[in-house]
Amino acid sequence: MRTFNGVIASRGLAIGPVLRLEHSARSMTRVVKEPHKEQARFERAAARAKEELGALQLQANEADKDIFLFQQVLLDDHSLLEEIESHILAGLGAAEAVERAALVVSRRLASVEDPYIRERSTDVLDACHRVADILDGQPRRALTFTEPSVLVADEVYPSDLVGLEPGMLMGLATVGGSAQSHASIIARTMGLPAVIQLGKELMELQNGQTVALDASNGQLILEPGPQLLHQLEERHRSFVTMSGPDLMGRPCLTADGTRIHILANCTAPADIATAMALGAEGVGLLRSEFLLLPGTIPTEDEQYDFYCNCMHAAGGRPVTVRTYDIGADKLSSALPMPTGDNPALGLRGLRFAMAQPQLLQDQLCALLRAAARGPLKVMFPMVGSVQEWDMAMAEVEKAKEILRRRGTPFREDLPFGCMIEIPSAALTAGDIAAHGCAFFSIGTNDLVQYTCAADRMEPGMEPYYQQDCTAVRMLIRMTCEAADKAGIPVSVCGLTAEDPALACSHVRCGVRSLSMSAQSFIPVRDRLGRLNLSAAGRFDL
Numbered sequence: 001m002r003t004f005n006g007v008i009a010s011r012g013l014a015i016g017p018v019l020r021l022e023h024s025a026r027s028m029t030r031v032v033k034e035p036h037k038e039q040a041r042f043e044r045a046a047a048r049a050k051e052e053l054g055a056l057q058l059q060a061n062e063a064d065k066d067i068f069l070f071q072q073v074l075l076d077d078h079s080l081l082e083e084i085e086s087h088i089l090a091g092l093g094a095a096e097a098v099e100r101a102a103l104v105v106s107r108r109l110a111s112v113e114d115p116y117i118r119e120r121s122t123d124v125l126d127a128c129h130r131v132a133d134i135l136d137g138q139p140r141r142a143l144t145f146t147e148p149s150v151l152v153a154d155e156v157y158p159s160d161l162v163g164l165e166p167g168m169l170m171g172l173a174t175v176g177g178s179a180q181s182h183a184s185i186i187a188r189t190m191g192l193p194a195v196i197q198l199g200k201e202l203m204e205l206q207n208g209q210t211v212a213l214d215a216s217n218g219q220l221i222l223e224p225g226p227q228l229l230h231q232l233e234e235r236h237r238s239f240v241t242m243s244g245p246d247l248m249g250r251p252c253l254t255a256d257g258t259r260i261h262i263l264a265n266c267t268a269p270a271d272i273a274t275a276m277a278l279g280a281e282g283v284g285l286l287r288s289e290f291l292l293l294p295g296t297i298p299t300e301d302e303q304y305d306f307y308c309n310c311m312h313a314a315g316g317r318p319v320t321v322r323t324y325d326i327g328a329d330k331l332s333s334a335l336p337m338p339t340g341d342n343p344a345l346g347l348r349g350l351r352f353a354m355a356q357p358q359l360l361q362d363q364l365c366a367l368l369r370a371a372a373r374g375p376l377k378v379m380f381p382m383v384g385s386v387q388e389w390d391m392a393m394a395e396v397e398k399a400k401e402i403l404r405r406r407g408t409p410f411r412e413d414l415p416f417g418c419m420i421e422i423p424s425a426a427l428t429a430g431d432i433a434a435h436g437c438a439f440f441s442i443g444t445n446d447l448v449q450y451t452c453a454a455d456r457m458e459p460g461m462e463p464y465y466q467q468d469c470t471a472v473r474m475l476i477r478m479t480c481e482a483a484d485k486a487g488i489p490v491s492v493c494g495l496t497a498e499d500p501a502l503a504c505s506h507v508r509c510g511v512r513s514l515s516m517s518a519q520s521f522i523p524v525r526d527r528l529g530r531l532n533l534s535a536a537g538r539f540d541l
């Protein structure tokens with residue numbers, strides 16, 4: 001038995017075999033050449049992969065021969081080849097283009113009704129990984145998720161976590177990482193246990209070894225004995241059932257009766273349904289950009305269906321969709337960055353969307369149409385000033401005009417809100433409200449990083465990334481005062497909302513609505529129920 005100690009990113013327990021994922025070993029050696037050279041490299045690697053698959057077919061037993069034959073044929077498939085070529089033309093290296101295309105095509109197959117075709121989606125990943133490994137000069141990777149497994153990785157990107165076969169990913173354990181990264185955030189949203197910062201030795205683990213990921217304790221235990229397993233399971237069971245049923249179904253009130261609204265942070269209909277079952281009063285933040293991470297851009301109609309499905313899953317409770325927030329750790333191969341990467345201070349959120357007018361127009365049209373079908377609200381991420389707010393609202397007017405000309409029904413008075421996650425937005429919140437903003441949602445994950453000048457992705461910056469510092473509290477308080485004056489609601493949807501002590505701090509600043517992952521409802525509600533606002537008073541700043 002060996003124990004690795006790390007930091008909790010998402011609570012829970014997972015027991016299962018290891019599946020390794022190593023990004024750095026690959027990407028470090030990837031030098032990207034001109035597209036025609038990358039295309040030629042791909043073709044050579046694909047030819048070699050087909051030879052390898054032919055050899056495997058000869059060695060395989062009768063039952064498995066078909067798998068290798070299918071993978072061989074797949075590497076000549078038109079739609080896959082076109083997908084790869086388009087990524088290469090957009091500037092990606094051959095290996096990355098193959099990996100991205102594999103995700104897109106496998107996801108397409110995974111959504112087909114025929115179970116035989118659906119199962120083949122794993123073969124797409126397997127065949128493409130073989131080509132990428134040849135391009136990287138690496139030993140071949142094992143089949144992706146042949147059984148439910150605990151992912152053990154040097155690092156995890158949000159795009160690694162989307163489009164996976166349901167039930168296969170049991171938990172996440174990473175060498176480094178940060179609790180504010182979007183991979184950690186998705187783990188929380190999906191209710192997956194996750195432990196980060198487990199150290200380099202983690203990558204000594206091998207595929208198939210049994211581990212217990214005790215994410216409520218920040219530990220990963222290799223080959224745990226039966227007695228320990230029993231103890232872990234017992235402790236997990238008592239945590240899950242702790243005081244939940246008493247609180248669910250009742251409004252959340254502080255000890256002195258102030259009503260606090262508890263909303264959920266979600267990415268898709270499945271996690272919305274879970275959050276509603278656990279007592280969410282609505283969706284306070286739908287991170288719509290997760291639609292783009294697999295590398296395809298849905299059409300306006302596909303987006304419209306998606307937002308309608310989200311509202312259906314919310315069962316009549318309000319759903320607040322944030323428009324695409326691409327940038328930093330959320331990148332999509334469908335939207336290559338002009339500079340290759342896009343750091344926290346790069347072109348992000350609304351600013352990136354404004355540089356892709358068609359993308360924003362299609363999303364706004366889909367949202368305006370979907371809003372005619374249910375209680376939808378929309379907000380813009382990373383607004384830095386009232387001028388940027390006005391530009392975003394001008395795009396809304398254009399989208400309405402397009403729909404009017406088309407004769408498509410939509411909701412004329414759809415409420416638009418503004419995320420407050422840049423200090424300049426908090427400082428000028430009153431102006432933004434005066435320009436028609438219907439609500440504020442404070443994104444503390446970014447507000448803290450930009451106020452403290454500490455990258456949220458950088459574990460070494462943790463001492464400077466101060467979620468509860470006076471400066472951040474002052475900005476939250478100013479936002480609440482501006483909202484109060486304008487008569488509009490304000491909520492917090494960053495990770496601080498799900499920290500019971502910080503949730504109380506927000507409420508003391510004037511916030512009355514908190515949006516978080518469903519796993520935090522109980523501890524936050526429990527703590528708010530013991531907060532006496534009149535006794536605690538407001539903060540002296």
Ligand code: PEP
Pocket residue numbers: 185285287325421442443444445446447493494495
């Ligand atoms: C935030 O910044 O607090 C937020 C909710 O947005 P994201 O974490 O997706 O950047």
Ligand code: MG
Pocket residue numbers: 381421443445446
């Ligand atoms: Mg943000």
